[in-house]
Amino acid sequence: MENKQNGQLGGIIAGALAYVCWGVLPIYWKLVTNVPPMEILAYRIIWSFIFMLFLIVCLRKASMVFQETKDVLLKPKTLIAIIAAAFLVTANWYLFIYTVNSGHVTEASLGYYINPLVNVLLATVILKERLSRGEIIAVISATIGVLILTWHLGSVPWAAIGMAVTFSLYGLIKKVVSVSVWTGLTLETMIITPFALIYVIFFATNGLMQYAAQTNIILVGAGVVTAIPLLLFATAAKKISYTMVGFLQCIGPTLMLALGVLLFKESFDHMQLFAFMFIWLALIIFTISHIYSAAKIKQLANATKK
Numbered sequence: 001m002e003n004k005q006n007g008q009l010g011g012i013i014a015g016a017l018a019y020v021c022w023g024v025l026p027i028y029w030k031l032v033t034n035v036p037p038m039e040i041l042a043y044r045i046i047w048s049f050i051f052m053l054f055l056i057v058c059l060r061k062a063s064m065v066f067q068e069t070k071d072v073l074l075k076p077k078t079l080i081a082i083i084a085a086a087f088l089v090t091a092n093w094y095l096f097i098y099t100v101n102s103g104h105v106t107e108a109s110l111g112y113y114i115n116p117l118v119n120v121l122l123a124t125v126i127l128k129e130r131l132s133r134g135e136i137i138a139v140i141s142a143t144i145g146v147l148i149l150t151w152h153l154g155s156v157p158w159a160a161i162g163m164a165v166t167f168s169l170y171g172l173i174k175k176v177v178s179v180s181v182w183t184g185l186t187l188e189t190m191i192i193t194p195f196a197l198i199y200v201i202f203f204a205t206n207g208l209m210q211y212a213a214q215t216n217i218i219l220v221g222a223g224v225v226t227a228i229p230l231l232l233f234a235t236a237a238k239k240i241s242y243t244m245v246g247f248l249q250c251i252g253p254t255l256m257l258a259l260g261v262l263l264f265k266e267s268f269d270h271m272q273l274f275a276f277m278f279i280w281l282a283l284i285i286f287t288i289s290h291i292y293s294a295a296k297i298k299q300l301a302n303a304t305k306k
Contacts (some may be wrong), residue, residue: 011239023255134289
């Protein structure tokens with residue numbers, strides 16, 4: 001019993017750290033605003049792949065990754081799914097970097113606030129799962145919030161929606177494809193790395209790693225700040241409930257919103273606050289709905305045992 005509680009506590013800490021890392025990531029990308037977003041993305045992919053190779057060798061995961069990779073190559077559907085995941089996460093990374101470095105951190109936070117609700121919609125459309133009453137109300141509330149923002153700003157927040165959709169589709173594929181996070185992230189970055197190398201060698205502004213030493217160090221570190229939160233999250237997901245993950249998920253966008261408004265002094269007027277209130281309400285309803293569902297399932301399970 002004590003081991004289980006310690007495991008859950010470790011999972012909560014790992015999950016919280018993962019979302020804190022994602023929440024403060026805008027600060028990191030702001031350090032390289034002198035580098036075009038596409039170049040930052042390319043270096044992020046390259047160094048993430050190199051860092052993953054370093055980790056799997058140092059942590060003695062190489063044989064496991066090699067075996068899982070062989071299994072993937074023997075299953076065309078799994079391979080196609082991982083290739084799709086690689087391109088989806090690449091699109092998500094680019095949208096996030098571009099949005100943050102163009103001065104729209106608050107919009108990036110919106111994307112990750114609505115992400116859980118997009119997950120629900122995709123599960124309904126693709127996996128044919130039925131929405132609960134609470135989930136329907138939550139989706140309607142979030143939609144109202146996005147519509148208010150669209151009307152107020154005069155344009156659809158496509159970057160936020162794009163981030164939510166790409167990350168949700170990526171998560172859906174990860175849910176269906178049964179490979180470890182080590183193999184998954186290594187293969188995803190390996191698939192995109194050749195394209196990233198071609199870009200930085202032939203199309204980059206200054207050539208391969210031709211920036212000042214400080215900028216080059218930050219670009220190399222992009223691999224670390226990408227892999228560590230994903231590995232922490234994977235650890236957490238195995239040890240804590242989906243409901244607890246839902247609670248922790250709010251940490252990232254809340255930190256982003258605070259950074260956008262307080263540190264980067266982005267505009268956030270009363271109408272934007274009003275719109276975000278609908279989105280926060282949606283998340284509260286969504287979380288309560290899942291707590292209720294989890295409690296009901298537990299109650300039924302206990303009744304069955306009796």
